[in-house]
Amino acid sequence: MADSAPFAPPAGAAELEDGTALTPKFDAEGLVTAVATDAKSGDVLMVAHMNAQALAKTIATGEAWYYSRSRRALWRKGETSGHTQRVVEMRIDCDQDAVWIKVEQIAGACHTGRRSCFYRAVPLGTAEGDVRGAKLEFRDARVFDPKAAYGKGSSHS
């Protein structure tokens, strides 16, 4: 469970959507969803989560911080690999449970070595009953060697 003390609790729906107060709506695990896009290309690089502390650190430092659900730990993007994200702009959505950051990404965002985590396309037009057999199509090659960047065992950092 995250410490949400840095932020005030959400007010009613009207203030949440039409107000200027930053009152993030953290979920039961204390998290908001965070989408990082490439400030130049607009491509979605990754989808992750922030707890209150990660959100506060991202705002304060202009570098992307996240919360790893699997490792249950605050995580500065690039702390192991050096593949940091400088935040150019942060937006928050209507009900304040998701943030969008436009970032300058060093090397690649994905722990598999790609620029973006979304390196495979899902073909469209497959009949609803046949989607089980849909074949993903690789679109992006690796831009770095994950073994060299992370050593072994680490992921998403």
Next chain:
Amino acid sequence: MADSAPFAPPAGAAELEDGTALTPKFDAEGLVTAVATDAKSGDVLMVAHMNAQALAKTIATGEAWYYSRSRRALWRKGETSGHTQRVVEMRIDCDQDAVWIKVEQIAGACHTGRRSCFYRAVPLGTAEGDVRGAKLEFRDARVFDPKAAYGKGSSHS
């Protein structure tokens, strides 16, 4: 809880990340995260969720379907407002728990009347201890009248 029968269960990490099988990793509620971006501008329009049926319908029809957690219902984007999303491309991320769709958005994606749900910026550089006082900055004007589009009481459709 969503019916995940249309898809095969995820295999091990190697196949999940480096394979061509579409094996979405639905969470405890049966959902994956879905990020919709504007196919032309690259702007993030909205962040929502899909259950297995919404994902299968989106793939089959090339129109965005979601699952509303608040209404506990499958939801074709634009079914009330007419503000549909035609999917130009779908991507899935490394661990197959998030999809990115590039869409042609009719009018606006946000139930508040804006093109994007992310119509407010969060100022950067506020000290970590002072983020509670950060003031959001409105960046996007309304592109439609939500009362006319939805009537009263509806949201996010």
